[in-house]
């Protein structure tokens with residue numbers, strides 16, 4: 001079994017070890033390939049990300065350039081033309097949220113901003129009536145009648161008189177307001193309502209000496225009075241109308257005023273609705289109110305955003321303008337900043353320094369980041385990245401995603417990039433799952449890996465088959481050898497035993513008849529011949545195996561040789577009743593053979609023929625010359641050879657598997673030796689056999705050229 005261990009060791013060293021090595025190398029190769037794939041992919045991502053940031057940059061640049069062009073064109077013209085021109089630019093450029101003007105680097109103006117209201121204290125004076133007009137004598141007299149003497153008819157007359165003499169529309173508005181007030185005090189409610197309506201229509205824009213415009217306060221009065229009159233439908237409609245008109249920017253209100261009026265209007269509406277008056281479509285009013293409230297919230301938001309910019313952007317803008325240029329080729333500086341929780345992305349045009357000295361005014365744009373995101377960033381991301389491979393997210397300054405791919409971002413962040421000039425202050429994050437090992441293997445541009453793995457698989461399968469074959473072969477050989485030892489010892493022992501017994505009997509003189517003695521001598525001869533054959537076979541084969549065999553070729557008369565072998569056999573087996581026929585056809589030319597060896601081969605064949613004859617008692621030995629070949633055939637009519645054994649009978653130690661054959665003693669060496677000897681004569685040995693009918697073993701030896709009979 002040492003052999004088996006050797007085979008396993010060889011298998012390990014010769015096949016498993018190289019396979020493992022190859023496998024490891026291929027695995028490393030795949031890993032390298034994967035790293036390469038990853039690197040290339042990262043570079044692709046980076047290039048695509050650059051295209052995205054450039055697309056955003058381009059969109060901003062376009063907006064900036066249109067502004068620059070407009071301003072350059074209009075700088076010579078009167079400033080009145082600038083606003084409409086800018087409005088046109090803004091209309092065609094969706095990225096422009098607002099234009100702004102920075103005066104003296106300190107004050108921000110938004111010429112196009114449509115604000116719902118102004119910040120408190122920002123309304124410019126000038127629309128209130130001139131102080132000279134505010135209190136003519138007639139009005140003062142009427143006021144005295146109204147407030148001190150409570151003479152309302154008198155006061156009314158006084159105001160009416162003053163109205164006739166008034167020559168300023170602002171004064172007219174104020175007097176009408178007083179008229180309506182007195183009408184109300186004196187119970188002339190309907191009249192008061194129509195006076196207020198007149199004020200709203202004709203004098204709504206007039207500012208009362210406290211600063212309030214007349215229109216909204218007159219509107220509020222109408223609402224209250226119509227409610228007093230019980231005309232709830234009208235009251236509601238007027239309140240809603242007033243509320244709505246407040247978004248119309250009909251009046252320039254400050255925040256506190258806007259709050260006051262909207263609050264009052266809403267309260268009036270809600271109070272009426274709370275009474276659940278019959279005959280009115282309350283739900284319709286209710287829903288109108290909600291719509292208006294939503295609009296108010298939205299507009300307020302925008303207004304607050306613009307007010308915050310107006311009030312708080314100057315320092316950031318100024319710092320940017322004074323802080324030098326980040327990109328010298330751009331006429332615009334970009335900056336993202338925050339004022340009171342509002343974030344702005346803006347572009348400010350650096351003032352071209354006029355010949356005279358420094359200019360401290362600049363134009364700029366507030367970029368609409370939502371549009372920038374939706375119109376430029378999103379399409380650029382969609383066009384440059386395949387959603388199946390790359391997911392992305394745009395992270396805002398607060399760390400929350402402001403935009404992300406359709407498939408939610410998955411896998412580790414492979415690339416993070418900011419925008420040109422750091423604006424807008426978003427970060428792009430790209431996620432890609434790591435490339436799969438199997439995928440890399442299959443898609444590897446070097447088919448080498450598949451080849452290597454196939455090779456390894458091939459080697460392993462081949463090695464396994466080889467090992468199994470050689471192991472089983474070795475096992476079979478081992479079995480045969482052990483069979484050989486036991487049979488050979490038997491082979492030796494039984495003839496020796498019978499020789500000894502017969503010799504003893506002969507020596508003791510106890511053999512009764514001469515005939516019996518003769519018989520004993522025959523048996524003694526046969527047994528010792530058998531021993532001699534066996535010993536010869538073993539020795540010859542051992543010599544051949546070790547390469548020590550030397551064949552002595554001598555020109556020989558083969559017929560004579562056959563005759564002598566057959567004769568000696570006849571002698572030997574005559575007592576068993578065997579008939580050995582020799583049939584030589586035609587003359588056989590003498591040629592060079594090793595006499596001893598050839599005799600031994602033929603002896604073995606005849607010996608087998610006798611051994612496996614069973615009940616048959618005939619063996620035929622034939623010789624003939626056909627086509628330059630000498631054919632010697634030994635035929636018996638015995639047990640024959642099974643089909644599955646026939647190819648193996650010449651193998652070393654092989655013994656037929658048949659029970660019948662097994663009862664016959666043998667070593668499994670005879671035919672091996674025959675084959676070796678015949679092949680040494682450059683001939684061939686063949687067998688034809690049919691179980692139960694007998695076998696024919698034929699030796700064919702090539703005759704030397706020109707010696708044909």
Ligand code: ADP
Nearest residue numbers: 608609612640649655656666667668669670671
């Ligand atoms: P053995 O000593 O067993 O005869 P051989 O090498 O001479 O060894 O023969 C090998 C085997 O071939 C035998 O065991 C037997 O099974 C088979 N065999 C050989 N000659 C004959 C024959 N003439 N008839 C039947 N079987 C034969």
